Amino acid sequence: MKVKDFKFIKSSTIINIITIIGLFLSIFLMFWGYKAGLFTSQERLNAFLLNLGTFGPLIFILLQVVQVVIPVIPGGVSSIAGVLIFGPFRGTIYNYVGIVTGSFINYFLARYYGRGFVTNIIGSKKMDSYTKYLSKGKKFDNFFALAIFLPIAPDDVLCLFAGLLNMNIVKFTLIILFLKPWSLLIYTLGGKYFLTKFLFN
Template identity: 30%
Template sequence: MKTLRWVLIGVLIALAIWLLNKFGIEQVREQVERFGIWAPAILFGLRFTSIILPVLPGTAYAILAGGVFGFVQGLLVVALADLLSCTFNFYIARRYGRGLVERFVGQQFMEKVDRLAQRHLEGNFFLMTGFLMTGLFDFAAYAVGLTQTRWQSYFIALIASILIAKPLWVAAGAGIFEGSQLFLGFALLGAFGIGIVTAVVQRRTQD
């Protein structure tokens, strides 16, 4: 299933690039604009769903948001979707427990949630924030809800992770679609930093 997740991400990114090459970014944006106010709402819904159901790829939607809506609006859509969906994940885990979480993530991925929940996240704010910054953030949101972490601590960690990590993917999309060296440079620099954080927290997961 992990392989399938990355295959789906690759397919969505390839589709976005294909649309860009075939129609051009301006025509793609014109098609999106035909949805009017519903365009950001549709992308918001796709991103929101991909976090609640972690088997669906969400990274491609963040990149697409930057390319179609630009950095500022794209980041707003992604950040709001992540804030609400991760809050929902935490609430579901805290209110209804492991049984309902397993229905959302599936039995195959529940082991990953359990492993994250056992990392003593409630006692280490920076480790919790680190997990929420990585590609495991959707699972981490469920996992933290299964611990004794206070809601206030989780919310602060979630806000911090969104402010630090989410601009990376949106900037990558804006850079790719707009040919901006500045955005691409920012995305590459951010990817290096996130890569270090991911390596550290994954090592903690395996310990």
């Protein structure tokens, strides 16, 4: 095994471990928020947000950027948490700003650093799997647009591939800016409804 390949595998393992830790931490924080009454009492939620001040939204947006570029915390979990903490309108806006920013960062990182960087992030097995059916010219563009619109695809990985396959920047921008909000609304508001309906009652 080459030293370069070993470094890729080692970095991928570290990222996976951090991702698992981030998942459990996110779930813990959501349940802590519920137990503290942040999701059931408007007064307590308002007091919590006031204590955060202007740093609260900024920290959350930064968190969303980081989770897109490096999957420390699963995006679905943090997006739902944003809506629960900041409310449907502000939470969705903050989610949108953070995720869109992270998507552009992924696109340009993959475009600049190439295949090795993407392999380091997602692992060699996933890289081979995605490459088989995503490297098909214009078909990828159509698949990418549909995947961004629907709330079921690994957007962070697809943005990496968009950069890796040199998708036209104008097309990428239009898809992210105008199709991402719809999947985000479905994902976050649907997730909030599920949590409040089945878990927090």
